[in-house]
Amino acid sequence: MPVVPGFLERLAFRANLAPSAILDVHGAASLHAVALADELGVLAALDGPQSVSSLAAGLACEEDALRRLLDALVAVGYADRSGDEYWRTRTTERWLTEGGDANLAPFARFWVDVVLPYWREHAARAVREGDPGASLYEWLGDDEAGWATTQAGFRAAASLLVDPVVDALGDYSGARVLDLGGGHGAYAVELARRGASVTLVDRPPALEPAREAAAEAGVDVRFVGGDYLTDDLWRQLVEPDLDSDFDPDTGPDGAGDADAGYDLVLLFNVLHGHSPAEAATLLDRAAAALAPGGKLAILDQFGRGGSSSLADVGVALIDLTYLITFGGGTLDADSVNRWLGDAGLSAVETKTFRRAPGVKLLRVEAPYPDRN
Incomplete structure (x- = not known):
């Protein structure tokens, strides 16, 4: 899930003692990590505790690079880890896989692959002129x-x-x-x-x-x-x-x-x-x-x-x-x-x-x- 600050961190942000905008950066990176994990088949593969080596072999990924992606997913709450084994959390199970209530992973990929590239090309014009020029x-x-x-x-x-x-x-x-x-x-x-x-x-x-x-x-x-x-x-x-x-x-x-x-x-x-x-x-x-x-x-x-x-x-x-x-x-x-x-x-x-x-x-x- 998106980064949730701890109690002391929330106090620091509310008092403007820390740059709360960093959470937006973390959120953007988290969105891209979820989209990447879905594209590579990681979210679907994490249906039970599995070692990095077995996951890397099954997904055709370099082992250390996959570990870094998995650790990022753990950090933002989409995967859990014990030793060398990883599995998806209940949040991922419910909201980012086909067997859950809704699979929003394709929505993340839509934002990363379509909306944000389009946004970078058209947002400034849309705000300056009230129209993006091309839908x-x-x-x-x-x-x-x-x-x-x-x-x-x-x-x-x-x-x-x-x-x-x-x-x-x-x-x-x-x-x-x-x-x-x-x-x-x-x-x-x-x-x-x-x-x-x-x-x-x-x-x-x-x-x-x-x-x-x-x-x-x-x-x-x-x-x-x-x-x-x-x-x-x-x-x-x-x-x-x-x-x-x-x-x-x-x-x-x-x-x-x-x-x-x-x-x-x-x-x-x-x-x-x-x-x-x-x-x-x-x-x-x-x-x-x-x-x-x-x-x-x-x-x-x-x-x-x-x-x-x-x-x-x-x-x-x-x-x-x-x-x-x-x-x-x-x-x-x-x-x-x-x-x-x-x-x-x-x-x-x-x-x-x-x-x-x-x-x-x-x-x-x-x-x-x-x-x-």
């Missing part, structure tokens, strides 16, 4: 490895919330669901597993990991590649001619009956990456795609922080990150309600989650019977 997604371009790392990171972060969020949505078995910008596929796959008929829309490079996740789960999800702000894509989404995967360059590869709209439209971690005008347009189009009685669900970060609590620190830092990566930011509730009203929609329920401070789920519906 993170534009920067990724056709980099397949970068997209795979990005979507694996998003999926890892989503793993904290998938079950409670889908539970909160209610029973959508047999319903038609449209997941806009759902690239990593975590929510689409879970809804499909629970019996929904799901169409997932995102940029083509973002879809391959979601296809793999759906295949691994043994569920059917239809994937639509394209920009959900374009008219051509929306015609494909609302017209009765798509019952299978669609590619904007070749058109649909099948035909079917699209009925009269979607019972549920998801906008999960999407609005923060758009300008107010784009967000308003997207909500208006999502509203038009709903079947009579259908609902829209918005999951995103709200607020700007403002106190010294850990939760507010996290929200403030993610707000800065959205500025740098997209020119966006965490959402303002008043702005969202105004956009919803302009689209003929109204939030009827808001849910928060203890595991993700600042994140809110808005369940939205048309307040008037004739909206659709």
